[in-house]
Amino acid sequence: MARKGRMGFSTDAIHAGQEPDPATGAIIVPIYQTSTFVQEELGKHKGYEYARTANPTRTALERNLATLEGGRFGYAFASGMAAINALLTLFKAGDHIVAGHNLYGGTFRLFERVLRDFGLEFSYANTCQTEEAERAIRPNTRMLFIETPTNPVMEITDIAATARLAHDRKVLLAVDNTFMSPYFQRPLEFGADVIVHSTTKYLNGHSDGVGGAVILNDPELAERLKFLQNAAGAILGPFDSWLVLRGVKTLAVRMQKHNENGMTVAKHLAGHPKVKKVSYPGLPSHPQYELARKQMSGFGGMLAFETGSLENAKTVLKSVRLCALAESLGGVETLISHPATMTHASVPPEERQRIGITDGLVRISVGIEDVEDLIADLDQALAKISA
Numbered sequence: 526m527a528r529k530g531r532m533g534f535s536t537d538a539i540h541a542g543q544e545p546d547p548a549t550g551a552i553i554v555p556i557y558q559t560s561t562f563v564q565e566e567l568g569k570h571k572g573y574e575y576a577r578t579a580n581p582t583r584t585a586l587e588r589n590l591a592t593l594e595g596g597r598f599g600y601a602f603a604s605g606m607a608a609i610n611a612l613l614t615l616f617k618a619g620d621h622i623v624a625g626h627n628l629y630g631g632t633f634r635l636f637e638r639v640l641r642d643f644g645l646e647f648s649y650a651n652t653c654q655t656e657e658a659e660r661a662i663r664p665n666t667r668m669l670f671i672e673t674p675t676n677p678v679m680e681i682t683d684i685a686a687t688a689r690l691a692h693d694r695k696v697l698l699a700v701d702n703t704f705m706s707p708y709f710q711r712p713l714e715f716g717a718d719v720i721v722h723s724t725t726k727y728l729n730g731h732s733d734g735v736g737g738a739v740i741l742n743d744p745e746l747a748e749r750l751k752f753l754q755n756a757a758g759a760i761l762g763p764f765d766s767w768l769v770l771r772g773v774k775t776l777a778v779r780m781q782k783h784n785e786n787g788m789t790v791a792k793h794l795a796g797h798p799k800v801k802k803v804s805y806p807g808l809p810s811h812p813q814y815e816l817a818r819k820q821m822s823g824f825g826g827m828l829a830f831e832t833g834s835l836e837n838a839k840t841v842l843k844s845v846r847l848c849a850l851a852e853s854l855g856g857v858e859t860l861i862s863h864p865a866t867m868t869h870a871s872v873p874p875e876e877r878q879r880i881g882i883t884d885g886l887v888r889i890s891v892g893i894e895d896v897e898d899l900i901a902d903l904d905q906a907l908a909k910i911s912a
Contacts, residue, residue, distance in 0.1 A: 590769075596741055597742045598742070621665045624647055625675060627675035666694065673710075677868065678886075725853060729855070729856075785896070789900070801831040803831075827889070838863055855890060860889070
């Protein structure tokens with residue numbers, strides 16, 4: 526889906542790909558809940574033939590997300606994992622991918638327990654250290670795949686430096702931009718080739734739909750991905766597409782509040798006597814704080830903190846009242862989770878320990894509630910830790 530010229534971010538979020546319905550003048554893109562489209566005559570139609578191939582509601586979303594990321598082409602999938610799987614389907618048996626060592630557990634599971642069986646090869650490197658990523662590249666490497674910030678320990682990779690490395694070695698750079706959203710970070714502007722999103726998270730923003738997206742600029746690569754989207758069929762349905770379109774309209778104002786609350790909660794926890802460590806890129810204590818300031822326009826609402834033990838983490842998680850114990854992130858409500866047994870349970874224990882996902886680590890997706898209420902809830906839960 527070709528991208529139109531960009532305006533301001535909030536303007537694009539509300540209007541890009543979302544022109545009033547030409548048939549009725551409806552200001553909101555309709556939910557085209559249809560499986561097929563009547564053709565005027567053999568070989569003549571209005572641009573749509575079958576809903577797996579294309580649907581007007583999905584098309585509007587794909588155009589919108591491409592515009593927000595500064596890309597030319599966007600494709601929406603049934604989930605973030607479906608989007609990543611489609612991207613990896615571009616490669617063939619014997620191809621090698623270098624991935625960040627601190628990936629979302631579902632991505633690691635897909636790579637290790639599914640795609641390896643089809644002959645793809647994977648290596649993992651601390652991509653925060655560009656030289657370590659470079660050492661992992663082989664003659665058959667086809668792509669570097671990174672998350673930045675990482676889930677859940679919030680490590681940050683220098684996108685521009687990694688893009689230069691990738692292009693020098695003739696490989697693609699793909700960036701999972703779910704944590705930041707295009708409001709705070711646009712990897713294509715730093716040289717990335719492909720962006721993936723779980724639209725379930727900040728783009729949708731209301732915890733009521735699951736989806737994914739891939740955004741890119743290269744026409745040849747986009748044509749191949751479009752073919753795979755249609756051939757495999759893991760498309761985002763019209764109602765879920767509409768939900769994301771609805772959510773994106775308020776993305777800018779939501780992200781501003783997530784950022785404001787995230788910073789306030791992070792600062793409070795950093796000074797709390799029961800908290801051992803806080804991982805949040807907006808704190809000057811974060812080892813990559815200056816890099817975060819350079820490539821991100823805000824720090825978002827994701828943070829993790831160390832309680833010191835599994836028992837302490839359990840105490841906090843069972844004691845919170847306002848923060849909801851649940852997987853996922855990026856909704857307007859605050860979610861709290863235990864990465865070692867929830868989002869990253871599929872990662873081997875020794876690997877979790879190596880990358881900092883301890884049994885005492887707690888992750889928070891800070892919502893947009895009144896921050897005083899969030900802090901009061903966390904304080905009363907932390908107070909129940911005995912030591």
